[in-house]
Amino acid sequence: MSSSVTFVWDERLAGYDFGPSHPLAPIRVELAVRLARDLGLLDLPHVVEVTAEPATDDELRLVHSQRYLDAVRRAGENPHTMDLLHGLGTDDDPVFVGMHEASALVVGASLAAARAVVSGRSEHAVNLAGGLHHAMPESASGFCIYNDAAAAIASALATGVERVAYVDVDVHHGDGTERIFWDDPRVLTISLHESGRFLFPGTGFATDIGGASAEGLAVNVALPPGTGDEGWLRAFDAVVPPLLASFSPQLLVTQHGCDSHRLDPLAHLELTIDGQRTAYAALHALAHAHADGRWVALGGGGYERVEVVPRAWAHLVGEVVGRPVPPQTAVPASWLAYVTERLARRGPVSMSDGPDPVLRRWTSGADHDDPLDRAVHATRMAVFPLHGLDPHWD
Numbered sequence: 001m002s003s004s005v006t007f008v009w010d011e012r013l014a015g016y017d018f019g020p021s022h023p024l025a026p027i028r029v030e031l032a033v034r035l036a037r038d039l040g041l042l043d044l045p046h047v048v049e050v051t052a053e054p055a056t057d058d059e060l061r062l063v064h065s066q067r068y069l070d071a072v073r074r075a076g077e078n079p080h081t082m083d084l085l086h087g088l089g090t091d092d093d094p095v096f097v098g099m100h101e102a103s104a105l106v107v108g109a110s111l112a113a114a115r116a117v118v119s120g121r122s123e124h125a126v127n128l129a130g131g132l133h134h135a136m137p138e139s140a141s142g143f144c145i146y147n148d149a150a151a152a153i154a155s156a157l158a159t160g161v162e163r164v165a166y167v168d169v170d171v172h173h174g175d176g177t178e179r180i181f182w183d184d185p186r187v188l189t190i191s192l193h194e195s196g197r198f199l200f201p202g203t204g205f206a207t208d209i210g211g212a213s214a215e216g217l218a219v220n221v222a223l224p225p226g227t228g229d230e231g232w233l234r235a236f237d238a239v240v241p242p243l244l245a246s247f248s249p250q251l252l253v254t255q256h257g258c259d260s261h262r263l264d265p266l267a268h269l270e271l272t273i274d275g276q277r278t279a280y281a282a283l284h285a286l287a288h289a290h291a292d293g294r295w296v297a298l299g300g301g302g303y304e305r306v307e308v309v310p311r312a313w314a315h316l317v318g319e320v321v322g323r324p325v326p327p328q329t330a331v332p333a334s335w336l337a338y339v340t341e342r343l344a345r346r347g348p349v350s351m352s353d354g355p356d357p358v359l360r361r362w363t364s365g366a367d368h369d370d371p372l373d374r375a376v377h378a379t380r381m382a383v384f385p386l387h388g389l390d391p392h393w394d
Protein backbone atom coordinates (compact mmCIF):
# COMPACT_ATOMS: atom_id res chain seq x y z
CA MET A 1 0.00 0.00 0.00
CA SER A 2 1.38 3.39 -0.94
CA SER A 3 1.46 6.09 1.71
CA SER A 4 -0.54 9.29 1.14
CA VAL A 5 -1.72 9.89 -2.43
CA THR A 6 -3.14 13.18 -3.71
CA PHE A 7 -5.94 12.95 -6.26
CA VAL A 8 -6.64 16.27 -7.95
CA TRP A 9 -10.11 16.74 -9.36
CA ASP A 10 -12.35 19.70 -9.77
CA GLU A 11 -15.65 19.75 -11.68
CA ARG A 12 -14.48 22.99 -13.30
CA LEU A 13 -11.74 21.04 -15.13
CA ALA A 14 -14.50 19.91 -17.48
CA GLY A 15 -14.52 23.53 -18.72
CA TYR A 16 -11.50 22.71 -20.89
CA ASP A 17 -13.84 22.10 -23.80
CA PHE A 18 -13.28 22.83 -27.49
CA GLY A 19 -16.90 22.09 -28.35
CA PRO A 20 -19.19 19.18 -29.14
CA SER A 21 -17.48 17.97 -32.31
CA HIS A 22 -13.93 18.01 -30.91
CA PRO A 23 -12.29 14.68 -29.97
CA LEU A 24 -10.90 15.95 -26.64
CA ALA A 25 -14.29 15.85 -24.91
CA PRO A 26 -14.35 16.54 -21.17
CA ILE A 27 -16.67 13.54 -20.71
CA ARG A 28 -13.57 11.32 -21.17
CA VAL A 29 -12.08 12.52 -17.91
CA GLU A 30 -15.41 12.77 -16.12
CA LEU A 31 -16.17 9.13 -16.89
CA ALA A 32 -12.70 8.05 -15.78
CA VAL A 33 -13.01 9.86 -12.46
CA ARG A 34 -16.48 8.42 -11.94
CA LEU A 35 -15.28 4.90 -12.68
CA ALA A 36 -12.38 5.26 -10.25
CA ARG A 37 -14.86 6.51 -7.67
CA ASP A 38 -17.38 3.73 -8.32
CA LEU A 39 -14.58 1.17 -7.93
CA GLY A 40 -13.96 2.60 -4.46
CA LEU A 41 -10.44 3.77 -5.29
CA LEU A 42 -10.98 7.29 -3.98
CA ASP A 43 -12.53 6.20 -0.68
CA LEU A 44 -9.32 4.70 0.67
CA PRO A 45 -8.18 6.44 3.85
CA HIS A 46 -4.77 7.43 2.48
CA VAL A 47 -6.23 9.12 -0.63
CA VAL A 48 -6.52 12.88 -0.29
CA GLU A 49 -8.80 14.47 -2.86
CA VAL A 50 -8.11 18.13 -3.59
CA THR A 51 -9.51 20.74 -5.96
CA ALA A 52 -7.41 23.03 -8.13
CA GLU A 53 -6.76 26.75 -8.49
CA PRO A 54 -5.87 28.29 -11.84
CA ALA A 55 -2.14 28.76 -12.38
CA THR A 56 -1.05 32.39 -12.13
CA ASP A 57 0.76 34.20 -14.93
CA ASP A 58 3.98 33.85 -12.93
CA GLU A 59 3.48 30.09 -12.83
CA LEU A 60 2.54 29.86 -16.51
CA ARG A 61 5.64 31.89 -17.40
CA LEU A 62 7.74 29.01 -16.10
CA VAL A 63 7.18 27.54 -19.58
CA HIS A 64 5.27 30.08 -21.70
CA SER A 65 5.93 33.64 -22.81
CA GLN A 66 3.78 36.51 -21.54
CA ARG A 67 3.08 37.36 -25.17
CA TYR A 68 1.45 33.95 -25.62
CA LEU A 69 -0.53 34.17 -22.38
CA ASP A 70 -1.85 37.56 -23.51
CA ALA A 71 -2.84 36.11 -26.89
CA VAL A 72 -4.72 33.20 -25.30
CA ARG A 73 -6.47 35.54 -22.87
CA ARG A 74 -7.47 37.93 -25.64
CA ALA A 75 -8.73 35.10 -27.87
CA GLY A 76 -10.86 33.67 -25.06
CA GLU A 77 -12.37 37.08 -24.35
CA ASN A 78 -13.22 37.73 -27.97
CA PRO A 79 -13.39 34.39 -29.80
CA HIS A 80 -14.51 35.90 -33.10
CA THR A 81 -11.51 38.12 -33.62
CA MET A 82 -9.71 37.29 -36.85
CA ASP A 83 -6.07 38.01 -36.02
CA LEU A 84 -5.36 34.67 -34.36
CA LEU A 85 -1.76 33.62 -34.13
CA HIS A 86 0.14 31.19 -31.93
CA GLY A 87 -1.71 28.15 -33.27
CA LEU A 88 -5.03 29.44 -31.93
CA GLY A 89 -8.25 29.26 -33.91
CA THR A 90 -7.28 26.13 -35.84
CA ASP A 91 -9.37 22.95 -36.17
CA ASP A 92 -7.19 21.28 -33.53
CA ASP A 93 -7.18 24.25 -31.17
CA PRO A 94 -10.33 26.28 -31.76
CA VAL A 95 -10.89 29.29 -29.55
CA PHE A 96 -13.56 29.11 -26.85
CA VAL A 97 -14.82 31.59 -24.31
CA GLY A 98 -12.80 31.45 -21.12
CA MET A 99 -10.01 29.51 -22.81
CA HIS A 100 -7.25 31.07 -20.74
CA GLU A 101 -9.01 30.39 -17.43
CA ALA A 102 -9.89 26.79 -18.32
CA SER A 103 -6.36 26.06 -19.55
CA ALA A 104 -4.76 27.72 -16.51
CA LEU A 105 -6.92 25.52 -14.27
CA VAL A 106 -5.51 22.37 -15.91
CA VAL A 107 -2.02 23.68 -15.20
CA GLY A 108 -3.00 24.59 -11.65
CA ALA A 109 -4.19 21.00 -11.10
CA SER A 110 -0.85 19.57 -12.24
CA LEU A 111 1.02 22.12 -10.12
CA ALA A 112 -1.05 21.01 -7.12
CA ALA A 113 -0.09 17.41 -7.85
CA ALA A 114 3.59 18.28 -8.20
CA ARG A 115 3.57 20.38 -5.02
CA ALA A 116 1.98 17.59 -3.01
CA VAL A 117 4.77 15.21 -4.01
CA VAL A 118 7.73 17.61 -3.91
CA SER A 119 6.71 18.88 -0.45
CA GLY A 120 6.53 15.31 0.80
CA ARG A 121 2.85 15.63 1.76
CA SER A 122 2.06 12.78 -0.59
CA GLU A 123 4.20 10.09 -2.09
CA HIS A 124 2.26 10.02 -5.38
CA ALA A 125 -0.25 12.37 -7.01
CA VAL A 126 -2.46 12.19 -10.07
CA ASN A 127 -4.22 14.71 -12.32
CA LEU A 128 -6.20 12.90 -14.99
CA ALA A 129 -7.15 16.21 -16.65
CA GLY A 130 -3.48 17.00 -17.30
CA GLY A 131 -0.88 15.76 -19.73
CA LEU A 132 -1.32 18.45 -22.42
CA HIS A 133 2.08 17.64 -23.85
CA HIS A 134 1.95 19.28 -27.29
CA ALA A 135 1.69 22.88 -26.07
CA MET A 136 4.81 24.86 -26.99
CA PRO A 137 6.27 27.92 -25.24
CA GLU A 138 4.59 30.28 -27.70
CA SER A 139 1.90 28.24 -29.39
CA ALA A 140 -1.03 25.90 -29.00
CA SER A 141 -0.81 22.53 -30.72
CA GLY A 142 -2.63 19.22 -30.86
CA PHE A 143 -5.54 20.08 -28.49
CA CYS A 144 -3.09 21.59 -25.97
CA ILE A 145 -3.07 25.27 -24.96
CA TYR A 146 -0.78 25.31 -21.93
CA ASN A 147 1.72 22.57 -21.14
CA ASP A 148 0.80 21.52 -17.60
CA ALA A 149 3.32 18.66 -17.61
CA ALA A 150 6.18 21.03 -18.37
CA ALA A 151 4.90 23.53 -15.81
CA ALA A 152 4.81 20.81 -13.14
CA ILE A 153 8.40 19.83 -13.96
CA ALA A 154 9.58 23.47 -14.04
CA SER A 155 7.90 24.20 -10.71
CA ALA A 156 9.69 21.23 -9.12
CA LEU A 157 13.02 22.48 -10.52
CA ALA A 158 12.28 25.98 -9.21
CA THR A 159 11.86 24.61 -5.68
CA GLY A 160 15.22 22.87 -5.72
CA VAL A 161 14.60 19.45 -7.28
CA GLU A 162 17.75 18.74 -9.27
CA ARG A 163 16.72 15.95 -11.65
CA VAL A 164 13.28 15.17 -13.07
CA ALA A 165 12.46 12.29 -15.40
CA TYR A 166 9.43 12.55 -17.67
CA VAL A 167 8.05 9.43 -19.33
CA ASP A 168 5.34 9.96 -21.94
CA VAL A 169 3.40 6.87 -23.07
CA ASP A 170 0.81 8.74 -25.17
CA VAL A 171 0.63 7.41 -28.74
CA HIS A 172 1.74 10.84 -29.98
CA HIS A 173 5.25 12.24 -29.52
CA GLY A 174 5.49 14.38 -26.38
CA ASP A 175 6.99 17.18 -28.44
CA GLY A 176 6.09 20.25 -26.36
CA THR A 177 7.52 18.91 -23.13
CA GLU A 178 10.60 17.69 -24.98
CA ARG A 179 11.10 21.07 -26.65
CA ILE A 180 10.78 23.01 -23.40
CA PHE A 181 13.57 20.97 -21.74
CA TRP A 182 15.52 20.21 -24.94
CA ASP A 183 18.72 21.77 -23.66
CA ASP A 184 18.19 21.35 -19.92
CA PRO A 185 20.50 18.80 -18.27
CA ARG A 186 18.17 18.57 -15.26
CA VAL A 187 15.36 16.88 -17.20
CA LEU A 188 15.28 13.50 -18.94
CA THR A 189 12.33 13.18 -21.33
CA ILE A 190 11.39 9.80 -22.77
CA SER A 191 8.57 9.47 -25.29
CA LEU A 192 7.29 6.17 -26.67
CA HIS A 193 4.97 6.86 -29.57
CA GLU A 194 3.79 5.82 -32.99
CA SER A 195 6.41 6.98 -35.48
CA GLY A 196 6.10 10.54 -36.74
CA ARG A 197 6.28 9.15 -40.26
CA PHE A 198 2.67 8.07 -39.77
CA LEU A 199 1.21 10.24 -37.03
CA PHE A 200 0.91 13.78 -35.69
CA PRO A 201 3.05 15.73 -34.81
CA GLY A 202 5.50 14.12 -37.25
CA THR A 203 8.51 14.38 -34.93
CA GLY A 204 10.31 12.32 -32.27
CA PHE A 205 12.86 10.12 -34.02
CA ALA A 206 15.63 8.09 -32.42
CA THR A 207 18.30 10.55 -33.49
CA ASP A 208 16.55 13.46 -31.73
CA ILE A 209 18.52 13.29 -28.50
CA GLY A 210 18.50 16.77 -26.91
CA GLY A 211 20.54 19.97 -27.18
CA ALA A 212 24.27 20.46 -26.67
CA SER A 213 23.91 20.81 -22.89
CA ALA A 214 21.64 17.79 -22.59
CA GLU A 215 22.73 15.24 -25.18
CA GLY A 216 21.05 11.91 -24.57
CA LEU A 217 18.42 13.43 -22.28
CA ALA A 218 15.72 13.58 -24.94
CA VAL A 219 14.83 9.99 -25.78
CA ASN A 220 12.45 8.94 -28.52
CA VAL A 221 11.13 5.52 -29.42
CA ALA A 222 9.33 5.78 -32.77
CA LEU A 223 7.18 2.65 -32.88
CA PRO A 224 5.88 1.13 -36.10
CA PRO A 225 2.10 1.28 -36.70
CA GLY A 226 0.41 -1.90 -35.53
CA THR A 227 2.64 -2.36 -32.48
CA GLY A 228 0.68 -4.31 -29.87
CA ASP A 229 1.11 -5.07 -26.16
CA GLU A 230 4.03 -7.41 -26.56
CA GLY A 231 6.07 -5.15 -28.82
CA TRP A 232 5.24 -2.01 -26.84
CA LEU A 233 6.20 -3.57 -23.53
CA ARG A 234 9.38 -4.98 -25.07
CA ALA A 235 10.32 -1.47 -26.24
CA PHE A 236 9.50 0.03 -22.85
CA ASP A 237 11.53 -2.62 -21.03
CA ALA A 238 14.49 -2.16 -23.36
CA VAL A 239 14.68 1.61 -22.95
CA VAL A 240 12.98 3.06 -19.87
CA PRO A 241 14.31 1.11 -16.85
CA PRO A 242 18.03 1.35 -17.75
CA LEU A 243 17.79 5.08 -18.47
CA LEU A 244 15.89 5.83 -15.26
CA ALA A 245 18.46 3.81 -13.32
CA SER A 246 21.27 5.76 -14.96
CA PHE A 247 19.68 9.22 -14.58
CA SER A 248 18.50 8.65 -11.00
CA PRO A 249 15.73 11.26 -10.92
CA GLN A 250 14.43 12.86 -7.74
CA LEU A 251 10.94 13.06 -9.24
CA LEU A 252 9.16 11.02 -11.91
CA VAL A 253 6.42 12.70 -13.97
CA THR A 254 4.46 10.45 -16.30
CA GLN A 255 1.99 11.28 -19.07
CA HIS A 256 -0.63 8.59 -19.63
CA GLY A 257 -2.32 9.25 -22.94
CA CYS A 258 -4.19 6.01 -23.61
CA ASP A 259 -4.60 6.59 -27.35
CA SER A 260 -2.22 3.66 -27.93
CA HIS A 261 -5.28 1.39 -27.53
CA ARG A 262 -6.41 -0.59 -30.56
CA LEU A 263 -9.82 1.10 -30.50
CA ASP A 264 -8.48 4.64 -30.53
CA PRO A 265 -9.86 6.44 -33.58
CA LEU A 266 -6.87 8.77 -34.10
CA ALA A 267 -3.87 6.41 -34.11
CA HIS A 268 -2.66 3.00 -35.21
CA LEU A 269 -1.16 1.08 -32.33
CA GLU A 270 -2.85 -2.08 -31.05
CA LEU A 271 -2.51 -2.07 -27.28
CA THR A 272 -5.16 -3.45 -24.97
CA ILE A 273 -6.24 -2.19 -21.57
CA ASP A 274 -4.12 -5.00 -20.17
CA GLY A 275 -0.97 -3.84 -21.93
CA GLN A 276 -1.64 -0.31 -20.71
CA ARG A 277 -2.18 -1.31 -17.08
CA THR A 278 1.01 -3.39 -17.24
CA ALA A 279 2.87 -0.24 -18.28
CA TYR A 280 1.32 1.72 -15.39
CA ALA A 281 2.46 -0.94 -12.93
CA ALA A 282 5.96 -0.82 -14.41
CA LEU A 283 6.11 2.97 -14.03
CA HIS A 284 4.91 2.70 -10.44
CA ALA A 285 7.67 0.20 -9.66
CA LEU A 286 10.25 2.43 -11.38
CA ALA A 287 9.14 5.44 -9.31
CA HIS A 288 9.94 3.45 -6.17
CA ALA A 289 13.14 1.95 -7.57
CA HIS A 290 14.69 5.14 -8.96
CA ALA A 291 12.84 8.26 -7.74
CA ASP A 292 12.41 7.47 -4.05
CA GLY A 293 8.70 6.94 -4.73
CA ARG A 294 8.09 10.55 -5.83
CA TRP A 295 5.63 10.16 -8.69
CA VAL A 296 3.24 12.56 -10.44
CA ALA A 297 0.94 10.84 -12.94
CA LEU A 298 -0.97 12.88 -15.53
CA GLY A 299 -3.63 12.03 -18.11
CA GLY A 300 -3.19 12.85 -21.79
CA GLY A 301 -4.78 11.80 -25.06
CA GLY A 302 -7.25 8.97 -25.62
CA TYR A 303 -10.32 9.42 -27.80
CA GLU A 304 -12.39 6.27 -27.32
CA ARG A 305 -14.32 7.82 -24.50
CA VAL A 306 -16.43 4.91 -23.24
CA GLU A 307 -14.54 1.66 -23.92
CA VAL A 308 -11.00 2.88 -23.35
CA VAL A 309 -10.25 6.10 -21.46
CA PRO A 310 -12.31 5.39 -18.32
CA ARG A 311 -10.99 1.87 -17.85
CA ALA A 312 -7.38 2.76 -18.68
CA TRP A 313 -7.31 5.64 -16.23
CA ALA A 314 -9.25 3.82 -13.53
CA HIS A 315 -6.47 1.24 -13.71
CA LEU A 316 -3.96 4.08 -13.48
CA VAL A 317 -5.66 5.43 -10.37
CA GLY A 318 -5.71 1.92 -8.89
CA GLU A 319 -1.98 1.68 -9.46
CA VAL A 320 -1.22 5.13 -8.04
CA VAL A 321 -3.25 4.48 -4.88
CA GLY A 322 -1.59 1.09 -4.41
CA ARG A 323 -4.74 -0.92 -5.02
CA PRO A 324 -4.37 -2.25 -8.59
CA VAL A 325 -7.75 -3.26 -9.98
CA PRO A 326 -7.73 -7.01 -10.69
CA PRO A 327 -8.37 -7.43 -14.43
CA GLN A 328 -11.26 -9.84 -13.89
CA THR A 329 -13.17 -7.13 -11.99
CA ALA A 330 -16.64 -6.38 -13.38
CA VAL A 331 -17.31 -2.77 -14.30
CA PRO A 332 -19.67 -1.42 -11.61
CA ALA A 333 -23.35 -1.37 -12.60
CA SER A 334 -23.68 2.16 -11.24
CA TRP A 335 -21.11 3.40 -13.75
CA LEU A 336 -22.69 1.52 -16.66
CA ALA A 337 -26.07 3.03 -15.79
CA TYR A 338 -24.52 6.50 -15.79
CA VAL A 339 -22.95 5.93 -19.22
CA THR A 340 -26.30 4.86 -20.64
CA GLU A 341 -27.98 7.88 -19.08
CA ARG A 342 -25.38 10.41 -20.33
CA LEU A 343 -24.50 8.97 -23.73
CA ALA A 344 -27.21 6.42 -24.53
CA ARG A 345 -24.44 3.84 -24.98
CA ARG A 346 -23.62 0.53 -23.39
CA GLY A 347 -20.31 0.53 -21.62
CA PRO A 348 -17.77 -2.30 -21.32
CA VAL A 349 -18.61 -4.91 -18.69
CA SER A 350 -15.10 -6.02 -17.77
CA MET A 351 -12.04 -4.12 -16.60
CA SER A 352 -9.95 -6.29 -18.93
CA ASP A 353 -9.68 -6.88 -22.68
CA GLY A 354 -8.16 -10.35 -22.29
CA PRO A 355 -5.18 -12.22 -20.94
CA ASP A 356 -2.13 -10.60 -19.39
CA PRO A 357 0.45 -9.74 -22.04
CA VAL A 358 3.70 -11.69 -22.03
CA LEU A 359 6.89 -9.67 -21.71
CA ARG A 360 9.54 -10.65 -24.23
CA ARG A 361 12.62 -9.09 -22.65
CA TRP A 362 15.47 -7.43 -24.51
CA THR A 363 18.17 -9.66 -23.16
CA SER A 364 19.70 -11.04 -26.32
CA GLY A 365 19.87 -8.02 -28.62
CA ALA A 366 17.75 -7.13 -31.60
CA ASP A 367 16.16 -9.07 -34.41
CA HIS A 368 17.09 -6.80 -37.29
CA ASP A 369 14.35 -8.21 -39.51
CA ASP A 370 11.73 -6.96 -37.08
CA PRO A 371 10.62 -3.31 -37.46
CA LEU A 372 9.89 -3.01 -33.73
CA ASP A 373 13.34 -4.26 -32.79
CA ARG A 374 14.95 -1.99 -35.36
CA ALA A 375 13.16 1.02 -33.85
CA VAL A 376 14.21 0.10 -30.32
CA HIS A 377 17.76 -0.63 -31.41
CA ALA A 378 18.00 2.79 -33.09
CA THR A 379 16.99 4.51 -29.86
CA ARG A 380 19.42 2.52 -27.76
CA MET A 381 22.26 3.20 -30.23
CA ALA A 382 21.48 6.93 -30.18
CA VAL A 383 21.41 7.49 -26.43
CA PHE A 384 22.71 4.56 -24.41
CA PRO A 385 26.43 5.31 -24.96
CA LEU A 386 25.81 8.88 -23.67
CA HIS A 387 24.67 7.27 -20.39
CA GLY A 388 27.56 4.82 -20.24
CA LEU A 389 25.20 1.97 -21.18
CA ASP A 390 25.87 -0.74 -23.74
CA PRO A 391 23.25 -0.43 -26.48
CA HIS A 392 23.65 -4.03 -27.59
CA TRP A 393 22.93 -5.92 -24.41
CA ASP A 394 20.82 -5.63 -21.34
Ligand SMILES: [Zn+2]
Nearest residue numbers: 002124284322
Ligand atom coordinates in the same frame (compact mmCIF):
# COMPACT_ATOMS: atom_id res chain seq x y z
ZN1 LIG B 1 3.65 3.43 -4.53
Ligand SMILES: [Zn+2]
Nearest residue numbers: 170172257301
Ligand atom coordinates in the same frame (compact mmCIF):
# COMPACT_ATOMS: atom_id res chain seq x y z
ZN1 LIG C 1 -2.07 11.53 -28.01
